[in-house]
Amino acid sequence: MNGLEPGVTAAGDAGTITPRDALVAPAARLRGSLTLPGDKSISHRALMLAMLARGESRIARAGDGGDVRSSAAIAAALGATVERSLNDDGTADYRVVSPGADGLRQPATTLDCGNSGTSLRLFAGILAGLPLTSVLDGDESLRRRPVARIIEPLRSMGAVLRARDGDSRPPLTVVGRSPLRGIDHVARVPSAQVKSAILLAGLRAEGWTSVSESVATRDHTERMLRARGVPVRRDVAPDGAVKVGLEGGADVQAIDERVPGDVSAAAFWLVAGSIHPDAQLTIAGVGLNPTRRAIVDLLRAMGAVIDERANGRKGSSEDDGVGEPAADLTVRSAELRAIDVGPADVAAAIDEIPILCLAATQARGTTRIRGAGELRHKESDRIAGIAAGLAALGARISVDGDDITIDGPTPLRGAATDSLDDHRLAMTFAVAGLIATGSTAVARSSSAAVSYPAFFVDLERIGS
Numbered sequence: 001m002n003g004l005e006p007g008v009t010a011a012g013d014a015g016t017i018t019p020r021d022a023l024v025a026p027a028a029r030l031r032g033s034l035t036l037p038g039d040k041s042i043s044h045r046a047l048m049l050a051m052l053a054r055g056e057s058r059i060a061r062a063g064d065g066g067d068v069r070s071s072a073a074i075a076a077a078l079g080a081t082v083e084r085s086l087n088d089d090g091t092a093d094y095r096v097v098s099p100g101a102d103g104l105r106q107p108a109t110t111l112d113c114g115n116s117g118t119s120l121r122l123f124a125g126i127l128a129g130l131p132l133t134s135v136l137d138g139d140e141s142l143r144r145r146p147v148a149r150i151i152e153p154l155r156s157m158g159a160v161l162r163a164r165d166g167d168s169r170p171p172l173t174v175v176g177r178s179p180l181r182g183i184d185h186v187a188r189v190p191s192a193q194v195k196s197a198i199l200l201a202g203l204r205a206e207g208w209t210s211v212s213e214s215v216a217t218r219d220h221t222e223r224m225l226r227a228r229g230v231p232v233r234r235d236v237a238p239d240g241a242v243k244v245g246l247e248g249g250a251d252v253q254a255i256d257e258r259v260p261g262d263v264s265a266a267a268f269w270l271v272a273g274s275i276h277p278d279a280q281l282t283i284a285g286v287g288l289n290p291t292r293r294a295i296v297d298l299l300r301a302m303g304a305v306i307d308e309r310a311n312g313r314k315g316s317s318e319d320d321g322v323g324e325p326a327a328d329l330t331v332r333s334a335e336l337r338a339i340d341v342g343p344a345d346v347a348a349a350i351d352e353i354p355i356l357c358l359a360a361t362q363a364r365g366t367t368r369i370r371g372a373g374e375l376r377h378k379e380s381d382r383i384a385g386i387a388a389g390l391a392a393l394g395a396r397i398s399v400d401g402d403d404i405t406i407d408g409p410t411p412l413r414g415a416a417t418d419s420l421d422d423h424r425l426a427m428t429f430a431v432a433g434l435i436a437t438g439s440t441a442v443a444r445s446s447s448a449a450v451s452y453p454a455f456f457v458d459l460e461r462i463g464s
């Protein structure tokens, strides 16, 4: 991603040039250490909460992909001063100075979320409670993503929202209202984006706002609000259902935060290191929040050898429910075996299912992934995309409704794959290319830059 988003000032920006399409050759061995982009989910939220807090917030080591940049530009368009400086390892430090939620201004133009569903859903929740009229829009892929799931609850809180195609797709117009009414929302599909949109609206509502989910989704919004002085309650039922809630009216305080490495980016190296026959990779400072680390535990259940260390000791750094636990991970080649992945695992590893499918092609036995329908509503229809790409590489993969079945191990042979302009598919097919015979073409691979601009640089370094 080169260039500047409107309203964001930047320093030290060398940029990363990613070719539109990539050709990946098999690697004889994989070795090296990697630092990751800052966690994308946390980076978005840190920028949004900095915009809601009056005063100065500093964010260290945020992700610098296109998605996070979209959120930074939107915070600037709403009246925060946003300065970005790029670090040598590709992460970004931000300084945000904001007048606070009550001082934000009417945006002059459409708010461009680019490819980022998180920007669209979470800003919609914020804007619902501000006395402004705004339009959230994005690229072709974002315009296909569902918004009824946030329109319904935000409307019942008192905001006015409209979208294309019978209120189902962006662009999304939000006419905010202050104050909103608190609601008790029961989520139909587990979604951290929907939960977060409602909690962020709840900050500006009278009374109590809660969201109940059948399984726990990532809880960064809850942790980050607590860290900024907003009490958030979380109740877990014996069956795993979770209810989170907050009382409206609390001020979000400006704080400084350091973003851990993105475990969803780490997942590509964890799988590469596991399925390659001669591999040892170390990944520094990976965020291992309990609601995000499912991919590490699923891979271990498949037999992956992943060493986890923090501060010289086995395991992750401490989890106090406010900060974000992290660890350095080392992965070595392993013999994998198939597993059953149920709907709760799918929700917990929602962004990692494509790369998990690649791991399953190299695992002994039949891996079944059930209830993966939400994958059809991501940056692309990921069920169709992963099945087409892995089948082209020779994998034995079949789809029945929202269930995926993969038989392994199957040697992969290089072929033409298409990322469908979806970053997670682009990176999955590129990792497949490291173990396939011949060369693997990944069409529209530059989509990787929305979450991991240096992915192909890192891929080349560890494989050479």
Ligand code: S3P
Pocket (backbone or CB within 6 Å): 040, 041, 042, 118, 190, 191, 192, 193, 194, 196, 217, 218, 350, 351, 374
């Ligand atoms: C995200 C939540 C997930 C995930 C997305 C980021 C977030 O979406 O797929 O990449 O930051 O809250 P859903 O919660 O809608 O499944």
